[in-house]
Amino acid sequence: MAINEKMIEEILNKYPAKVKRNRKKHIVIRDSARENQEIEANTRTIPGIVTNRGCAFAGCKGVVLGPLKDMVHIVHGPIGCAYYSWLTRRNKAKTDDPKKNFLAYCVSTDMQESDIVFGGEKKLARMIDEVVEIFKPNAITISATCPVGLIGDDIQAVAKAARAKHGLNITAYSCEGYKGVSQSAGHHIANNGLMENIVGEGDWEEPPSKYTINILGEYNIGGDSWEVERVLNEIGYEVQVVMTGNGSYEKLKNAHVAQLNLVQCHRSINYIADMLEKKYGTPWLKVNFIGIRATIESLRNMALYFGDEALIKRTEEVIEKELAEIEPQLEPYKKICSGKTAFCFVGGSRGHHYQGLYEELGITTVLAGYEFAHRDDYEGRDVLPHIKSDADSKNIPDLHVTPDERRYRLKIPVERMEELQKKIPLSNYKGMIKDMMDGSIVVDDLNHYETEEFIRILKPDIFSSGIKDKYIPQKMGIPTKQLHNYDYSGPYAGFRGAINFARDVAMGFATPTWNFIVPPWKDKPLLEGSIEQCSDDTCVEEVGA
Amino acid sequence: MPRETKHYRNVNENPCNMCMPMGGILPFKGIEDAMVIIHGSQGCSTYMRRHIAEHYNEPIDVGSSSLNEKGTIYGGSQNLFQALDNIRKVYKPRLIGILTSCLAETIGEDVEGIARDYLKQRGLDDFPLVAVSTPGYGGTHSEGYWLAVKKTVVALARPTEKHDGINVIVPNLSPADIREIKRILELMDIKYTLLPDISETLDRPIARPYTKIPPGGTKVEAIRRMPGAAATIQFGITVEENVSPGRYLQSQFGVPLYNLPVPMGVEATDMFVGLLAGLAGGSVPKTLELERGRLLDCMVDSHKYNAQGRGAVFGDPELVYAVVRTCAENGLYPAVVATGSGNTGLEDLLEPVLADCPGEVRFHNETDFAQIRTTCRETGVNIAIGHSDGKYLTEKEGIPLARMGFPIHDRVGGQRLLSVGYTGTTMFLDRITNTLLEYKHKNYRAAMYRKFYRNTGIEERGHTSLMGQAFGSEECPQLIPVLRGELR
């Protein structure tokens, strides 16, 4: 069913007037006739709205820092925040040296009431000593949770002292949960910290191979980045570091040598992408390795950037080989999926990325949105100069970087850069809205109430989201696909990942379970005929039949 | 029973507990048409919802006052007012619980005062708004749970006419457990008010139409009438006096309190059933006697396997007590008894239960899994019983884990685990025995090797677990022999 403004009004009428006015600006019906459709995003969450957003700490420690595997990530604060961010994202990692993978550890100062009253700096300092002794990590991060800033613990000073004492890269992130309006603030804080303290610390001056790249904004959920790297390696690329899925301090410190940075999740990492360009002259390319077409396009764009005939040829060969492998496998799933509709509401990039893959399976996305994205993720980076900064965004200052005197190299001539930018998303992202179909809905920061209402109106065949919201549609009898941690499945990226995704989605439609929801006695009479008409034995037979 | 208690480090490495407001959410999910808001920044409530949803596989709606930097300076009452307005408008709850997070507490919010102001300003004299101060650093989720139950009782209980119902106050058990307790009460013909009742709300059948607040839960009216009850049965022998709802009803309204252990195991279930028979002046129905007989049959069948178990039991103090006691009845004695909570009563309470325990028992309060792991190694534990985070013991030490309690986030069905009453105990013991048996069969070859091939030159090879690679653990020390057949 198509949706119109009036229906949205009706949904919003349930809110108090002020809330209604606010929420209205976060909902847009796609209309390609209008050139720039504006949406409000990255503004304060309405209290009591039952949002799916998290906090700055979650974005900093949970998302960006957490996956770096050879570092111990200390959470300075009371125990809860550390506990809740412990292994909850399925960011996988492997190390050659099994003693240098600390992802299974949750390490916290476990502040008590007395620490809140008297301060926790000393405890933190003692704890760093212990962590160095017990784990011998390659580096340490310290993330602050809400109380830390309020009681005035100077974690930066503690980190600095510890760095001097242990001769180890120990950095602090003031990512208290109340900063900013969502986890997005935390991404920014983590980006600044990594750029300031780790990227460029290494002593490499030259890339180790001809096509050295970094992958930014890829967190290796369910092994995604391994599948992407498999294909990239086959083509002949060398991945210096993935930020930050399966990433490491050891690799990250030499990230400056790459000749190109790929950006998968624009929201969480665009700051580093931008800073790498300013500081080392490395452009970034917006890629999308979710979906077959998107993967192919991304690979071709990369080859075009390097402009090397052999590489372009090799890229086509690999694409052909991969397609030959997966296309026959995909067919049966397509048959099951074709003609269905989906909701796609995820964090800050997947709400966009998965639409293409759905489309390839024959599934139309009728509603999409992000939890914590900014306007540029919806409308494209062209909108950046027009975004007003407010008190919340000013809280997280931009880190101003300047060209590195020794290491800045223009990777490609300015003219070629300009020419390429006309063809490929080089240092640019066009956002989600432009890719959406007319009449579909874009919702920012969707909450439980609206989820339920939109489902009633649009009756999607599948709902993709996170774990908190997936149980609502399921209770309503609608299949779901968790796109934060993939319901323990994956990988979904790249060629083979697309097959996994198709299989999982098709299974959601095809499971016979849905057929049993209405009990037979509510649906139709259990036995045909009436008691008087049958003799004793025929009745027995019918019951048994 | 020789005992030993904790040591202290600065690091909490792999915690064994969550924070106070997390525990506070659960009781409000067991009150009819109730909603709950966490006053603080929104991250806490999002994280907690995520974890609770993963355990129960249910939507968990919890509001947040979404405090931001400005709120930390000027106070957050405006945000909390707004949150209350919005929750009331959209969810139409008949009770709202307000919990605080570390942030609200650190900036010194007087949440009870704000709640009173709100009711006054909105002219809602009778609306039940239950404010509970639950700083995350003030205790674990276990304490948060009990405090929220107590504050609910304090807020609602009023002097009422005496009636012949009884109050049943339960700790954080599974919905299946609560259903079993209710079934026993009903079999015994007891009129009761069970608080909090998550049996339907957190294990909701697929049914249309979907409602925002799941049907079920303790009725607000019934809670108001708790002071008129003939007695209170509280399954909370580890509960400290200051947060004990049953004690409050006793001291304020003179309701006799029977503070019992969770009805798990023969004795504790006997105590519960016997008390009900006494209170109702009736006899024990045949059904329950049959169930008791089956439990004993199970115990006779299983004792030979269970006696080989050396257990590590961890989790909420109340459940730890019940599990240790149940296992001990069947000859499975613990070597490690651990809780993340600072509740120190466990050790003394378990003293009589473990009087006959042949081995050493080590107690850890306010502990983490790093410590539990070390002790497990030292004491030769071969079965862990507790919530999902104990999987760490399996990954690192090869100790099998029988999952039990909250949270269970790496398996399905935590909400359906039945462990109380005679029938539940039977099912619990079967799970334990089968875990031991599976472990035994898996390690059969290792044991055989040690017995027959050691020093023969046939090599035993360390098994590198996949987990070990993915998570980078040290080599799993549990050795699996590979008989290479090449004698040197």
Ligand code: SF4
């Ligand atoms: S410990 Fe405190 S700040 Fe952390 S999640 Fe719990 S209430 Fe929130």
Ligand code: SF4
């Ligand atoms: S909002 Fe603050 S207290 Fe809550 S989880 Fe985030 S950092 Fe922790």
